Amino acid sequence: MTKKTIETKPYPDQKPGTSGLRKRVKVYQQPNYVENYIQSIFDCLEGFEGKTLVIGGDGRFYNETAIQKAIKIAAANGFGKVLVGQNGLLSTPAASNIIRRYEAFGGLVLSASHNPGGPEGDFGIKYNVANGGPAPERITDAVFQRTQVIEQYQIIEAPDLDLGAIGTQTVGEMSVEVIDPVADYAELMAELFDFDAICDLFSSGFTMTFDALHAVTGPYAHEILENRLGAPAGTVVNGTPSPDFGNGHPDPNLVYCKDMYDALMQPDGPDFGAASDGDGDRNLIIGRGRFVTPSDSLALLAANAHLAPAYSKGIAGIARSMPTSAAADRVAEKRGIEMHETPTGWKFFGNLLDAGRVTICGEESAGTGSDHVREKDGLWAVLLWLNIVAVRKQSVDEIVTEHWAAYGRNYYTRHDYEEVESDVANAIMDDLRGKLDGLPGTQINGAEVSSADDFSYTDPVDGSTAHKQGIRIVFKDGSRVVIRMSGTGTVGATLRVYLERYEPPAGQHDLETQTALAQQIEIAESLSQIRARTGRTSPSVIT
Template sequence: MIQTIPSQPFEGQKPGTSGLRKKVRVFQQAGYTENFVQSVFDAVERPAGTTLVLGGDGRYYNRTAIQQAIRIAAANGYGKVIVGRGGILSTPAASHVIRKYGASGGLILSASHNPGGPEEDFGIKYNIANGGPAPEAITEAIYARTQTIDCWMTVETPDVDLDNDGETEVAGMMVQVIDPVADYAELMENLFDFPAIRAAVEGGFAMAFDAMSAVTGPYATEILEGRLGFAAGTVRNGTPLEDFGGHHPDPNLVHAKELYDTMMSPDAPDFGAASDGDGDRNLIIGRGRFITPSDSLAMLAANAHLAPGYAAGLKGIARSMPTSAAADRVAAAQGIACYETPTGWKFFGTLLDAGMATICGEESAGTGSDHVREKDGLWAVLLWLNILAVRKVSVDDLAREHWAQFGRNYYARHDYEAIETERADALMAALIAALPDLPGRAFGSLTVAEADSFSYTDPVDGSVSENQGIRVLFEGGSRVVFRLSGTGTQGATLRVYLERYEPGDGAIDRETPDMLAEIIIAAESIAGIAQHTGRTAPDVVT
């Protein structure tokens, strides 16, 4: 029997670029999670009796939220819920399951790379029928509903057994618990040259993969060790834990330092990689060579034709605006378009659906392709393995050859975290006010060529997204970008993206901090970060 539970709106249930993210204790408030899930179901298009995909990264509160979402889905007329065993579905796997089984959408319960545990973060994101994140029109409709909601619906039923595959009926709705890895692993085997990778492994090629006690552990273990033949133990921290083992599951050089140290040691394996909390981000390190996410996108795009799934070539490349322009040069060499979009994977969705782009990437360690509508950490790792196996070169050799051909975009991101929102807003307002006077100004040897507040017009649907970050472009191809991030749960995070271009016959094998030193000084002069925030150094450098 359907129950209607009176409720009232909660402030701040506005989905960001990756859904609604708050502290666990916020979601644990009576009716908070239920209000948001009900608002999603009220706002989205979903035919009667349709299918919903449900799963998450295994973080604390996942199972509780999944049981409630199942009951609310039954009360709202869904015909079927597909949920990953144990409540587990990586974000890219969820995208694939939505697409494969023709679901009208899915709820992904994750706060991505944010810490997990009773005192840490939780999140809920809705993905639409194409498998991608809900576009702004839908997230705005969800938010509008959260502001007026006065009740949510549920059914009284015992918890569903999430730990065994099979089907259970809940108030006339079918709940199917599936192997969370099988469909995804099959897709990867269709895209990549597994025999070539297996041959490399048999020939002694070794790697280290850090799953960071997060969702990709079961996927990496099945594919890398089970199907490709890498040695047992190749996957480190492979069991998903509710608190990620007390660590921060963000695959960068700060939080994956143990892997970095392994790969910089004299006895390092050939290849190192990591993925984040929900499996959509990646870290790529060769023996003695870290590859930035921006460079990884460009190198993957330049060599993707070596994988069976991309043998026909790329239709186009898309990158987020803060991502370096390295991929632009690959696109130009291949005679294909390169699209510069705002940050947020949903902006790639229309390009992928329209067949205008094949590979997409963001500087925040996310790369993917048209195989799903999300970034995909393990996909990037497997494409790297495919390329290395076919070309029979090291990561360092591949990088040097790439830079010699296309030039090198030295790149870093400086994050100033948990800034008081008012201070962060004041800094950005001052930057915007200064934009008209920046062109022509010199900062050391750097001269500003252009400066703007980035605006994007979608070439497919014509939608316009304004105020997506401040760009300061210097003569010669270098630049600095300032942007406030929406992925945190406290205050504001100022992200400063620093980029210096060197042509292929220039200085392409220097240390990144040295090459960016002058641009760092220019960024401080332009934005007055210390003056506005009181911070004299970033919290995280990636």
């Protein structure tokens, strides 16, 4: 085994987005593309000599190839040990847990989350720091700057490792331990939740379906739901990870999980349905006859968390991303606990969690989690829902309608316009920014604007700031329109339009969502002209 220094040239497009660097697989397959990016990460870190690095991914196409490269580069740069999931698999929350549990220096998470896989699909690399959470912007900005000037990378010239064999191997002077990707995570879930109560729920005849979407949560769900909690075999469907996600789209929403949704809407359907995404950090929750929006799910989990052992003494506070509905705010206000509004991106929750300011966090994009790790966690959300149902002995529909009767309902939807030409998307956003100062006090489609801004955030823990995080237009009646560009796509730009209005506890809670938000939908188009300027007749996805 020989350590080598390889000459290289920079790529101009290695700027990480909200969740790491995501590109088409073919981009990553360019000579030295992976090597450049990983070496740039290591070049921006200090003090890792002899320390442990965690590596794993969601099993998508190119996962094992990139992991073999990452291990050899880590060895050449002086890491003392790598912990890697068997067959290269680790869900994102499981990787966060392992970083924390084994006090690793950090970790590389190889995933493009909910984006499609396969040779024509997407791939991604994200660096997580020692608290288990995504690297903050000061690190990702430095990494990008380094990618623009990199001239060489270090690598050990050695045969590929056997990632299927649990145990210890070596690369140069560095040890590589291949670990069971599920065991530590399953033990953590058993510490957080009342597994006996959930077992009793299943033994009582409660029925459930969990769609792993041919992604990484399949092995986790089989072990926890079927093996440990006693859910019948077959509860987990599409449970074997596939490099192209079964030629599907691993995004747990009502478009890609329509069959499950249709089954849950039948009178004789399962009691409970859930799904997770490519890397296991997102979730979809559906009860018989009741889809639970991610924003409502965050509020409901926060309001009922005390029913699970880990949160029995209550929660310190809640944090949500700015585009997420204000449903959780009403829980925080009623409970007298802290409430924080942050930019989109789980990294913005890390300081709040580390400081003990909040316990539960969530984003409208189907991500919820708590202080047990520093990533959103799809199976965690599913298990907390099961714990709540088991203790309350009510259906999901009953729990949701009782919540609205106590707190009111925030009608909420998101309209995505995907793969918009970047120049067009940027022009739309720039034009909206130019209108903001003149909007307060004006009427738009019969609604009076009370405030309008481009959201900025100052971290209350370390004072760091983030600007241009999304355009907010708030109306006198409390409704709002939010428009922002997503940082998770790989082609063109995704424009996301978020629409919300509040109905008080005694109000009407049974309207169809798009009907309830018809005025806000028209206001958004009147302001942005997205459909007119992109030529789209409708959003790509409505959630």
